[in-house]
Amino acid sequence: MRYAFFPGCSLESTAWDFDRSARAVCRTLGIELEDLPDWVCCGSTPAHTSNASLAVALPIVNLLKAQTMGHPVLTACASCYARLRTANHIIRHEPEERDRMRRITGQPYDGSVEVRHLLDVLVNDVGVAALRAKVRRPLRGMRVACYYGCLLTRPPDIVAFENAEHPTSMDDLLAAAGAEPVEWPFKTECCGAAMSITHPEVVSRLGHKLLSMARQAGAECVAVACPLCETNLDLRQGDARKNHDELPETPILYVTQLLGLALGLSPEELGLDALIVSAAPLLAALAEGGIGVATSRGNTR
Amino acid sequence: MADTLEWDSGAFLREVERRSGTPVSACFQCHKCSTGCPIGPEMDLLSSQVMRLIHLGAEREVLESNTIWLCASCAACTTRCPMQIDIARVMDALRMMAVERKVALPDARGEQFNRSFLRSVRRHGRVYELGMMIAYKLRSRDLLADADKAPKMLAKRKLSLLPKRSGSAGEVREVFRQAEKEERQR
Numbered sequence: 001m002r003y004a005f006f007p008g009c010s011l012e013s014t015a016w017d018f019d020r021s022a023r024a025v026c027r028t029l030g031i032e033l034e035d036l037p038d039w040v041c042c043g044s045t046p047a048h049t050s051n052a053s054l055a056v057a058l059p060i061v062n063l064l065k066a067q068t069m070g071h072p073v074l075t076a077c078a079s080c081y082a083r084l085r086t087a088n089h090i091i092r093h094e095p096e097e098r099d100r101m102r103r104i105t106g107q108p109y110d111g112s113v114e115v116r117h118l119l120d121v122l123v124n125d126v127g128v129a130a131l132r133a134k135v136r137r138p139l140r141g142m143r144v145a146c147y148y149g150c151l152l153t154r155p156p157d158i159v160a161f162e163n164a165e166h167p168t169s170m171d172d173l174l175a176a177a178g179a180e181p182v183e184w185p186f187k188t189e190c191c192g193a194a195m196s197i198t199h200p201e202v203v204s205r206l207g208h209k210l211l212s213m214a215r216q217a218g219a220e221c222v223a224v225a226c227p228l229c230e231t232n233l234d235l236r237q238g239d240a241r242k243n244h245d246e247l248p249e250t251p252i253l254y255v256t257q258l259l260g261l262a263l264g265l266s267p268e269e270l271g272l273d274a275l276i277v278s279a280a281p282l283l284a285a286l287a288e289g290g291i292g293v294a295t296s297r298g299n300t301r
Numbered sequence: 302m303a304d305t306l307e308w309d310s311g312a313f314l315r316e317v318e319r320r321s322g323t324p325v326s327a328c329f330q331c332h333k334c335s336t337g338c339p340i341g342p343e344m345d346l347l348s349s350q351v352m353r354l355i356h357l358g359a360e361r362e363v364l365e366s367n368t369i370w371l372c373a374s375c376a377a378c379t380t381r382c383p384m385q386i387d388i389a390r391v392m393d394a395l396r397m398m399a400v401e402r403k404v405a406l407p408d409a410r411g412e413q414f415n416r417s418f419l420r421s422v423r424r425h426g427r428v429y430e431l432g433m434m435i436a437y438k439l440r441s442r443d444l445l446a447d448a449d450k451a452p453k454m455l456a457k458r459k460l461s462l463l464p465k466r467s468g469s470a471g472e473v474r475e476v477f478r479q480a481e482k483e484e485r486q487r
Contacts (some may be wrong), residue, residue: 009428014459038468040426045374046418049396049411052320052487053480054419061469061476094322105478150375155387164380190375196411197437199371200447202343235450244435274457 002123003074003116004066005033006084008227009041010077013229017271022076022118024270028263029134031124033074034189036065042083045194056097057104059087064105064114070217072114076256078226079193082151082159083103084115084266089158117152118256119225120161123169128176136264138178141288144258145219146170146181147210149229150190164188170223170255177262184217186210191232202241203232210248221251221282223258230254234276261286306378309358317355320487327384328352334378334388344368345407348378348388351395364399368392369421370411413440423477426467431460 011019026033031053039062048055063084066073075081090097091111102108122131148167156164165188171181192203211233214222224230234252241247253275260270261283272279318325328349335347346354346368354363363369369392378388399406406412417437421429434451438444454460467473 009430012427012465013430013461014454016458026308040427040467040469040473041422041428043422044418044428046415047422048372049393050415050419051480051484052393052398053483054477057472057476057480058422061472100483104476150373150377154376154388155379175320188377190373190377192339193373193375193413195373197447198441199343200413202340202371205342206339235453251334274459276453293356297370 001030001033001121002071003121004036004069004071006036006039006062006066006073006080008039008075008077008080009044009229010079010241011115014231015077015254017051018076018227018230018254018256018271020271021260021265022158023072024265025068025256025260025263026118027120028260028265029131030072031121031126034069034071036062036069036073039065041082044079044083047087048086053104056087056090057101060091060105060109063087063115066113067244072116074118076118076225078117078149078151079228081115081117085158087111088113088115111225117159117161117225119152119169119173122173122259124139124161127219128172131173131259132176135177135262137286138263139174139258139262140178140281140289141285142179142258143218143220144174144179144181145184145214145217145222146174146187146255147191147214147222147224147229147233148187149224149226150188152225153188170225173255174223174258177259179258179262182214182219183241184213184219186213191229193228193232194230196228196236200236201243204236204239204243207233207236208228208244208247211240211247212238213244215248215250219250221253221279223253225243225255225257232258249277250253251275251277251282252282253279304405309360311358311364313358313360314355316398317391317394320398321387321391323382323387323390325355325386325391326351327386328356331383331385333381333383337377337381338378339375340371340373341437344371348372348392351391352386352388363395364402365407366402367407369395369399370406370408393410403427410441410443413437416440419477421464423474424470425464426470426473427465429464432464434460 042060087113335349372392376389421433
């Protein structure tokens with residue numbers, strides 16, 4: 001399993017812990033990552049909301065580089081994933097845009113470079129059984145709400161590795177790691193995404209709604225696979241608490257940080273010190289032999 | 302909103318359909334998009350109302366709404382639309398049309414953020430987050446909001462002090478130039 005790894009801008013700044021833990025988990029599971037040389041920003045939301053040509057051209061600059069490497073692209077960021085997949089979709093279905101992109105980038109591209117999200121590769125290429133066989137420290141009793149957000153599952157004709165309304169890949173992986181994923185209704189509700197900077201008041205309302213529901217469902221922590229979901233629920237959790245009702249401190253971890261713990265990797269190797277809401281109480285309970293053991297089931301904290 | 306709407310014989314609808322590549326005219330007002338929209342409470346027009354006003358040719362009402370700038374691009378509407386209208390892409394097209402036509406934006410923050418972000422990408426080939434955030438704050442004159450966040454992020458090494466430049470930054474600049482040329486001809 002060899003992939004051209006596209007980290008994206010967030011993974012070298014706000015989500016450096018996602019980068020570190022994703023690489024560590026891939027190494028442990030035998031997924032080989034070769035960095036896409038001189039990759040460039042995918043354009044993210046600012047490009048697709050202000051310049052339709054740029055929004056397709058920037059991903060294509062990266063896809064052309066991957067084509068030379070001869071490997072499928074693997075990305076961990078949900079936004080980069082959606083933008084690269086959307087560019088491929090447009091190139092395959094809109095001939096006029098294909099011509100336009102040739103004019104912009106100076107090279108022909110037919111939309112054939114495969115783009116995969118890390119979750120897709122973990123669940124479909126590595127597989128739940130192979131992961132379970134490598135678990136060294138099961139996340140016994142850890143009640144986790146798996147939060148997928150928007151861009152991993154929508155729109156389904158573009159991203160297509162998961163059910164758009166009821167995804168299960170993260171739940172399946174974390175269950176294999178020994179955790180107890182909770183059933184909750186907001187798995188794919190939006191966190192406000194890029195409005196984090198422009199409309200923080202909206203993001204704190206949405207964050208409060210999401211975290212209250214996760215808590216109500218019995219979760220002690222939330223697993224994410226997107227840098228914006230993490231930032232909006234972790235960095236802005238204090239605002240959500242201040243602007244709305246009281247809410248217990250809820251650690252937000254990348255799915256790779258949780259899987260890494262189960263695979264026996266250290267908190268340093270997984271960048272756990274990057275979390276704003278500390279995961280220390282969670283890890284302490286785990287060390288004592290399981291969270292559900294320390295507190296009463298279903299009525300945690 | 303104005304009391305009367307000017308009838309434009311479908312020109313606005315046709316333009317939105319061409320720019321967004323999606324059949325807005327197929328909307329039959331089931332309101333599924335509005336029901337599932339996470340930002341509905343903050344919007345002045347619900348997404349299904351935007352669709353209806355496009356049918357009616359109410360260009361000004363649509364382009365001056367805060368809805369098109371509050372859309373988080375989560376695509377819940379696009380996913381659930383029974384007529385396969387890519388509503389999120391319609392919102393993208395409407396933002397571009399609003400900027401091109403220089404309409405008075407009810408809330409300029411989204412546009413200011415876009416400019417700050419893309420300027421950073423144009424310069425470095427990647428986003429230099431700290432520089433981009435300072436540029437946005439100066440543009441929006443919103444200097445005090447989130448003043449507590451930057452120190453936290455710096456302490457957690459979530460913001461780097463210097464930009465990380467892509468080796469392909471030159472290529473990116475050329476892509477920006479060409480993409481802007483293409484957009485002028487759309």
